[in-house]
Amino acid sequence: MSHILYEVADKIATITLNRPEVANAQNAELLDQLDAAWTKAADDDEVAVIVLRGEGRHFSSGHDLKSGEKHQGKITLEQIYRAESRRYLEYSLRWRNIPKPSIAAVQGRCIAGGLLLVWPCDLIVASEDALFSDPVVTMGIGGVEYHGHTWELGPRKAKEILFTGRPLTAAEAEKTGMVNKVVPRDELDGSVRELAAHIAGMPPFALRQAKRAVNQTLDVQGFYAAIQSVFDTHQTGHGHALSVGGWPVLVKLDEMKTKVQ
Numbered sequence: 231m232s233h234i235l236y237e238v239a240d241k242i243a244t245i246t247l248n249r250p251e252v253a254n255a256q257n258a259e260l261l262d263q264l265d266a267a268w269t270k271a272a273d274d275d276e277v278a279v280i281v282l283r284g285e286g287r288h289f290s291s292g293h294d295l296k297s298g299e300k301h302q303g304k305i306t307l308e309q310i311y312r313a314e315s316r317r318y319l320e321y322s323l324r325w326r327n328i329p330k331p332s333i334a335a336v337q338g339r340c341i342a343g344g345l346l347l348v349w350p351c352d353l354i355v356a357s358e359d360a361l362f363s364d365p366v367v368t369m370g371i372g373g374v375e376y377h378g379h380t381w382e383l384g385p386r387k388a389k390e391i392l393f394t395g396r397p398l399t400a401a402e403a404e405k406t407g408m409v410n411k412v413v414p415r416d417e418l419d420g421s422v423r424e425l426a427a428h429i430a431g432m433p434p435f436a437l438r439q440a441k442r443a444v445n446q447t448l449d450v451q452g453f454y455a456a457i458q459s460v461f462d463t464h465q466t467g468h469g470h471a472l473s474v475g476g477w478p479v480l481v482k483l484d485e486m487k488t489k490v491q
Contacts, residue, residue, distance in 0.1 A: 240430065241279065289360070291344065322375075335422040337356070358413070364379065
């Protein structure tokens with residue numbers, strides 16, 4: 231599993247994104263390996279808490295846009311829909327509903343597809359230099375595939391971040407409730423480990439019940455239906471981009487992500 235590191239110690243499974251040379255950009259292999267790691271942790275009775283982190287300067291620069299360049303001019307909307315429904319929607323929803331507490335440790339940039347990795351986690355701890363952004367409107371699409379924006383940020387802040395493409399600082403994210411705690415960069419791993427160890431000492435069945443209670447309440451409020459419906463709206467953006475200019479990636483966003491790396 232070259233793109234993902236996995237270890238278990240003291241009832242804590244640590245899953246690490248391991249493509250630091252490209253700011254942990256997510257290609258198909260990384261996402262498939264990541265899903266396998268989540269499943270392994272979920273099935274292991276010795277694991278009480280799951281921690282997700284990224285190796286290197288940045289948590290994740292999002293989807294690896296360069297990995298799709300070979301399909302330019304040949305890809306269809308049906309192919310995009312099939313691939314994204316599996317890796318960008320099904321995976322994220324599955325990670326959200328794994329009946330064990332999960333914590334994301336975020337440093338540096340967390341761009342677009344990076345949000346699809348942290349939003350399914352139950353808790354998020356960020357370093358002071360963390361920046362969260364979804365500049366996908368630059369691509370002619372209304373936002374990433376897993377639309378947690380409104381739920382995580384509230385409607386007005388969600389619109390601001392989508393309309394402008396600007397990054398949300400760790401401090402701003404904490405104010406909205408998206409981030410639980412902000413710590414200095416050199417304390418990130420230690421703080422997350424301490425939090426995970428505390429949670430791991432709680433009764434596992436009670437933790438499972440507590441997580442289900444919160445997730446089910448969000449679903450009753452419309453979370454699951456909204457995520458499914460906005461995913462289809464996202465796909466109309468791809469369809470429009472294909473009809474106007476071919477491969478649905480604009481140079482502006484690609485150049486921005488290259489600078490981050």
